Amino acid sequence: MHRIIAAFLAAASCASLAQAQTAPIASPVAQLTLERALELAGAVAPSIEAASASVRAAEAARTVAGYRPNPTIVAETENVVGSGQYRGLRSAETTAGLELPIELGGKRSARVAVADAVSDRARIGAALATADLRLAITQAYIEAVAAERRVVTAREQAEIAREALRAATVRVRAGRASPIEQQRADVLRINAEATEERAERLTIVARDNLARRIGQPVSGPLDLAWFDRVEGYGPALRVAPAGTLALAAAQADVATATAQVRLARAQRVPDVTVSASARRLEETNDVAAVFGVSVPFPVFNRGGAAVTQANAERDQAEALRRAAELDTAQALANAEAEVANAATTARAASGPALAAAQEAARIARIGYREGKFGQLDLLDAERTLSETRTAAIDALAAYRDAQAHRNRLATAAPDLSRN
Structure with missing residues (x-):
């Protein structure tokens, strides 16, 4: 009888040890x-x-x-929708060009x-x-x-x-x-x-x-x-x-x-704006170059x-x-x-x-x-x-x-x- 009890306790101990070895170990919080x-x-x-x-x-x-500064595209048409020889578009003058601030x-x-x-x-x-x-x-x-x-x-x-x-x-x-x-x-x-x-x-x-x-x-x-x-x-x-x-x-x-x-x-110091354009005369279909320079006139705010x-x-x-x-x-x-x-x-x-x-x-x-x-x-x-x-x-x-x-x-x- 004592041998049976000893064998049972030994088996239980081995099972507990195996379970303890296979169980995951909780890692401590850092x-x-x-x-x-x-x-x-x-x-x-x-x-x-x-x-x-x-x-x-x-x-x-x-x-x-x-x-x-960015350049500016300029386009304008003159002498249109008037009276006499300026009626309609036959005397129109169209100018297109660029203005560049300096x-x-x-x-x-x-x-x-x-x-x-x-x-x-x-x-x-x-x-x-x-x-x-x-x-x-x-x-x-x-x-x-x-x-x-x-x-x-x-x-x-x-x-x-x-x-x-x-x-x-x-x-x-x-x-x-x-x-x-x-x-x-x-x-x-x-x-x-x-x-x-x-x-x-x-x-x-x-x-x-x-x-x-x-x-x-x-x-x-x-x-x-x-x-x-x-x-x-x-x-x-x-x-x-x-x-x-x-x-x-x-x-x-x-x-x-x-x-x-x-x-x-x-x-x-005032800035200078230079412009270069091409003008087309509707009546003669001729083209002419137009150049310009503009400078602010500091009268009020200097x-x-x-x-x-x-x-x-x-x-x-x-x-x-x-x-x-x-x-x-x-x-x-x-x-x-x-x-x-x-x-x-x-x-x-x-x-x-x-x-x-x-x-x-x-x-x-x-x-x-x-x-x-x-x-x-x-x-x-x-x-x-x-x-x-x-x-x-x-x-x-x-x-x-x-x-x-x-x-x-x-x-x-x-x-x-x-x-």
Whole structure:
């Protein structure tokens, strides 16, 4: 009998092993890092699509600016449908030819210069859109990671509260504590579980917001190690305003305004239109050539006001550039200080302060179970630990957010050189 049972168990074990070997192994869901989120968002962001369309439009406008004026086909008939010898078409004179405008004063090259400046500004605008998207995605990612961290903390605090309630219940039943301790512990448990529920709900919202940004569900874990890491010690290297996107945009506006001044000056030079035609005389059936030249007579609009307007707009753009340089330098200095201060706060909150609060809570729990500490001491230690954990998460989120803002301000301008 024992041999039969042993044989049966061996067969069952072999069957289970074979089934386990043939069953497919579920692959773990890949971690969604910040860089991956940025990559996914760049492929679906409407702002990037709009900026790309703006660049294409500017490039098409550059092509149009280089075209020369189109010739005009001219055809006219004179001395028809009159009276006397001009009755009917017998005295008609038909002229057909071409008129060709000739631009003078460098108008075409001035138009091209304006189009080049506008194209450069569009490319800087595309880089600005990319930098703004990177900031928005980073902030959404920070919010999602911080929400996950808050859920973990809330769950741990809820479990601690339930354990405290169990300990209080034991003490009350043993007659070593007043029933009020059990009620206090129950209130602490209820509040901790409500906090856990709120944190879970906010986590779902934060992950959904991030999913909308990247265009796909956020099903995998987030990079919590990146969130907890505080980078660098000591003063950071200062970033000069020159070469940043903010200043590059202002400089591109100055270049556009300067090109507009050149175009306004070129527009003051009148263009010449030359024409060449063939005239046919109906009465004699003879053909004669007709040549003509036309030049505008600038009596009312001589273009001086347009030049004045363009100069004023250039002066405005130059003043705004200087203001942007001052604002960018100030913003960078403030951002660097905010990053340094946030890093200091994050290190303290997530390091020594958190360790001290955890140790105090641990001692208070042991002492409460052994009857050495009162419940108020335990509640105070647990409240301090909960507040310190929350402060650490907030400090890390503030540090990452300050980093994102600093990086946005320090984003380098794109290379606008043309091949």
